[in-house]
Amino acid sequence: MRDLGEDEKANEIIEIYIQQRKDEEGIFDIANYPFSDDINDKRVIERFKQENTRHKNYISPEEVIDSLVGKNGWSQSDIEILSSLTTDDFYQIFTSQNGDHLSSWVDVCLQFARIVNASEKQKMISNNATEALVRIGRQSRLNARRVSKYGIRIKDDV
Structure with a gap:
């Protein structure tokens, strides 16, 4: 051309x-x-x-989450990657995992809600992860019990 x-x-x-x-x-x-x-x-x-x-240079969200387990810090690129995830993305990540690391992964995603002066992107990470956990908890009474350990309370409509 x-x-x-x-x-x-x-x-x-x-x-x-x-x-x-x-x-x-x-x-x-x-x-x-x-x-x-x-x-x-x-x-x-x-x-x-x-x-x-x-x-x-691509790092998957799962790799980012795993790299943050046990750390007290994160990079701006970690925040960018995780804040780009939707509730559906977190739902997919959480439901596709099993094993001992899952609790740590959920904790990593929820930790940003505990930051006093969290940025909008940090809040978005925790909010979307929380919404995914609520969705998981509404699927069954067993799942409601599972997500309760993260402070997620599901009403008895399950």
Whole structure:
């Protein structure tokens, strides 16, 4: 497209391609592409490098939560990742886990509610995690008992 003088369309096609394939591991690693010498579009090279870096730096919410267990601190990127999670995301995380670490994970997510001057993002983390626990607790009386240890009280309508 660039050869035809259509830079805007070429850039648009690049962005569409990236958007459609953004979840594919390694797709933007030009160094591992056998015909990388044939890629000479600077925009393609630049955007692929950006996306490849983004993929390499990706840390899952589960990894963030696990890394905070037993710590008294967190990074701004930890807060950004966890505050981007919805109630549904926390519900999925909590219900997909089992084992001894689950209680620690829940505690990590609820700890921000105990901070005196918590930021809006920290409050959002605890609020969304709490809403997920309420949802879990409403599923059965057993779950209501399970979430009660985190201070979640479910009325007897279960």
